[in-house]
Amino acid sequence: MNGLKKIGTNFYIEEIKGKKPIKYIANEKILEQIEEGVYRQARNVILTPGVDDVVITPDAHHGYFCPIGCVAASKTIISPGAVGVDIGCGMRLILTNLNVHDLRTNGEINRAQVRALMDGILHDIPLGEKVRSFDTKTQSELFDIFRGRRSSDDPEIREHRPFRISKDIPVMEHLSGDVIKRAMKSVGSLGGGNHFIEIQVVEEIHTDIAEKWGLRKDQIVAMVHSGSRNLGYQIADYWVTTTRKKFDRLGITYLDRDGMYMGVDTPEGQHYIAEMRSALNFAVENRAVMAKYVMQNIEKVFPGVKMSLLYDVCHNNAMLEEHFGERFWVHRKGATRALPPRHPLLKGSRWFNTGHPVILPGSMGTASYIMVGVDSEGNRLSYSSINHGAGRVMSRKRATKIITQEQFERALGNVLMNARNYRSVVDECSLAYKDIDEIIDSVVVAGLAQVVAKLKPIGVIKDDTSHRAPGWRRRKKKR
DNA sequence: ATGTAC
Numbered sequence: 001m002n003g004l005k006k007i008g009t010n011f012y013i014e015e016i017k018g019k020k021p022i023k024y025i026a027n028e029k030i031l032e033q034i035e036e037g038v039y040r041q042a043r044n045v046i047l048t049p050g051v052d053d054v055v056i057t058p059d060a061h062h063g064y065f066c067p068i069g070c071v072a073a074s075k076t077i078i079s080p081g082a083v084g085v086d087i088g089c090g091m092r093l094i095l096t097n098l099n100v101h102d103l104r105t106n107g108e109i110n111r112a113q114v115r116a117l118m119d120g121i122l123h124d125i126p127l128g129e130k131v132r133s134f135d136t137k138t139q140s141e142l143f144d145i146f147r148g149r150r151s152s153d154d155p156e157i158r159e160h161r162p163f164r165i166s167k168d169i170p171v172m173e174h175l176s177g178d179v180i181k182r183a184m185k186s187v188g189s190l191g192g193g194n195h196f197i198e199i200q201v202v203e204e205i206h207t208d209i210a211e212k213w214g215l216r217k218d219q220i221v222a223m224v225h226s227g228s229r230n231l232g233y234q235i236a237d238y239w240v241t242t243t244r245k246k247f248d249r250l251g252i253t254y255l256d257r258d259g260m261y262m263g264v265d266t267p268e269g270q271h272y273i274a275e276m277r278s279a280l281n282f283a284v285e286n287r288a289v290m291a292k293y294v295m296q297n298i299e300k301v302f303p304g305v306k307m308s309l310l311y312d313v314c315h316n317n318a319m320l321e322e323h324f325g326e327r328f329w330v331h332r333k334g335a336t337r338a339l340p341p342r343h344p345l346l347k348g349s350r351w352f353n354t355g356h357p358v359i360l361p362g363s364m365g366t367a368s369y370i371m372v373g374v375d376s377e378g379n380r381l382s383y384s385s386i387n388h389g390a391g392r393v394m395s396r397k398r399a400t401k402i403i404t405q406e407q408f409e410r411a412l413g414n415v416l417m418n419a420r421n422y423r424s425v426v427d428e429c430s431l432a433y434k435d436i437d438e439i440i441d442s443v444v445v446a447g448l449a450q451v452v453a454k455l456k457p458i459g460v461i462k463d464d465t466s467h468r469a470p471g472w473r474r475r476k477k478k479r
Numbered sequence: 480a481t482g483t484a485c
Contacts, residue, residue: 064480086480129482182482193480233481316480 004031010058010446011378014039019046023381026058027442033393033434037062038069044255045070050077050263052328055382057335058442059391059434065258068334071385075328078269079261080243080276082331083318085236087276088283089195089227090159090314090336091359092291093370096298097306098220100201103458113301114199114416114459120297121197121461122418125290128192128463131185131229135289142184145285146171146278152288156350159313159337162284163277169270171278172235179234183282186229188289192463194389194428195226196361197294200368204454209354209372213310215453222294223368223455225361227316228283235275243268264329276318284312310370311357313337315388321345323383334388336360338373338449343384358449360440361389363433364425364462365412368455369440376447386443390436396427403429415457419464428462 004012004024012031013021022042026034038060045066046054053073060069065081072082103109126132137145144150148162155161165171172180190197202210202219210216243260247253254260262269295307318331322344330337338358339346346352358371371386373379394402400423408422411430419425443449 068480084480089480131482191480195480227480230481233483237481 008378008446010442014042016043016046020053022046023055025056025382025442025446025448027438027445030058030434030438030442034060035062038067041065041067041256042070044259045072045082047255048077048079048259048261050074050261051079053383055385057385057387058439059334059387059389061392063333065256066333069387069391070333071335071383072331072333073323073328073383074331075326076264077261078264078273078318078329079259079331080236080239080272081256081258081260082333083236083276084316084333085233086227086316087232087235087279088314089232089316090225090283090287090312091361092224092287092312093310093357093359094222094224094291094295095214095308095310096220096222098302100218100220102302103220109458111416117199117297117301118416118418118459118461120300121294124293124297125197126189127461128190128465130465131182131189132187135188137184137187139180139184142180142187145187145282148281151281151285152292153284153312154309157309157311158284159311159356160280160319162281165274165278169274171275174238175234179230183229183231186231187282187286188293189229189286190226190290190461190463191229194361195463196223196364197290197461198223198368198457199459200455200457202453203367203456206451206453210370210453212354213357213452214308215310215370221455222298223359223361224287224290224294226283226287226290228279228286231282232279235279239272280314280317283314287312311359313357313359321383323380328383330383330385332385334391335385336388337384338371338379338386339384340373340375340379342375343373357452358386360387360436362436363390363430364417364428364460365415365457366390366430366436368457369436370452370455371449372452373449374447378447379449382448386449387439390433390439392432393434394432396432399427399429399432403431407431416459418461421464424464425462
């Protein structure tokens with residue numbers, strides 16, 4: 001099927017002339033769900049000059065140049081399209097000392113209490129296209145965030161410490177004043193699409209690593225999924241557009257109009273890397289500020305509660321890392337780093353003996369997972385990477401068209417949501433996504449990572465202000 | 480993903 005060759009359990013390759021084979025990680029059920037567009041794009045990525053290796057994760061779906069769910073490693077080039085438009089998009093998990101029983105009245109979850117918590121969060125955190133109307137950063141604070149001089153975090157809970165960008169390298173100087181102003185108001189805003197804030201309960205514990213990390217059964221936790229908002233998009237767009245113009249001028253051909261790349265040692269490559277790192281700093285700070293507001297609201301509803309942060313991990317970035325004894329720019333787009341115990345990159349960190357937490361969001365109303373990398377051949381082959389979530393199985397448009405209110409409500413179950421109208425979030429219904437349990441099975445059985453804990457949502461906050469959900473717009477317009 | 484897109 002599709003010219004794939006099985007090389008191990010849940011491991012497949014496609015041979016490409018003159019290049020390393022493309023690796024696919026999937027169980028049989030998930031393999032059947034991988035779209036033709038993913039195979040086509042994966043070939044374009046591996047055939048991009050300078051790209052050494054490509055790994056496709058089981059949640060992969062068709063994206064912009066490169067599939068979402070892709071690891072692309074290169075010794076010589078950096079590619080904005082292989083990082084993605086939402087630079088630094090990722091996950092953060094807040095731990096509490098609350099137990100699900102603290103939320104129960106007469107054996108049932110006290111919905112009014114959860115609703116009060118969600119309302120408090122909604123009051124403090126703008127959704128969708130909205131930005132902050134208060135607590136705006138000054139331009140100098142914003143640039144301190146970009147340059148890694150300002151962060152509200154303990155660096156140990158971050159996948160990467162703030163990147164320090166020297167004053168000698170210009171960042172964001174090509175962006176308009178309006179874009180910068182918008183960014184100043186966006187620190188602590190959720191955005192739209194698959195971004196969410198969830199109140200969750202730890203449903204299953206799979207290993208004693210959980211206890212070391214402060215996770216226990218029935219514990220209440222809160223998860224934030226967001227990125228660099230408009231800023232990351234502007235950087236990606238600028239570099240793809242200007243590089244394409246340059247390629248056209250010089251007569252350099254390309255396989256995909258968004259498949260742009262720069263030599264890592266060229267001024268352009270260095271400039272993009274600096275701006276990508278600035279956007280990573282910005283995205284992590286965005287989640288840090290949101291987490292602060294989530295924690296303040298948990299404290300309001302549950303005075304005296306104790307809270308801490310487990311980890312913050314990105315699934316859209318490019319990092320310079322050593323693999324197989326050589327240094328690669330590892331682009332992870334819709335893929336998450338999963339370093340196993342005693343990995344050299346964890347030397348000196350608190351995660352050295354266990355591996356670091358990998359936070360994988362489920363779709364609306366379904367489980368999320370905390371994972372950890374396993375020291376294995378498969379983990380090494382994937383550049384110590386796994387998936388980033390469930391992955392779409394249906395376009396937003398199609399989801400809006402075919403999913404009924406009844407199906408949507410059944411899929412959501414008794415999980416509380418902020419949206420009052422199912423139409424404003426129907427494109428995010430779990431029926432439009434792959435089965436997260438099958439995705440997890442794919443990477444676990446392939447030996448890449450193991451489950452630490454399974455989390456179940458109680459309440460979900462998502463953008464319900466979307467003008468973009470096709471059915472919503474059509475209905476409003478009434479053509 | 481994104482005040483959508485040449």
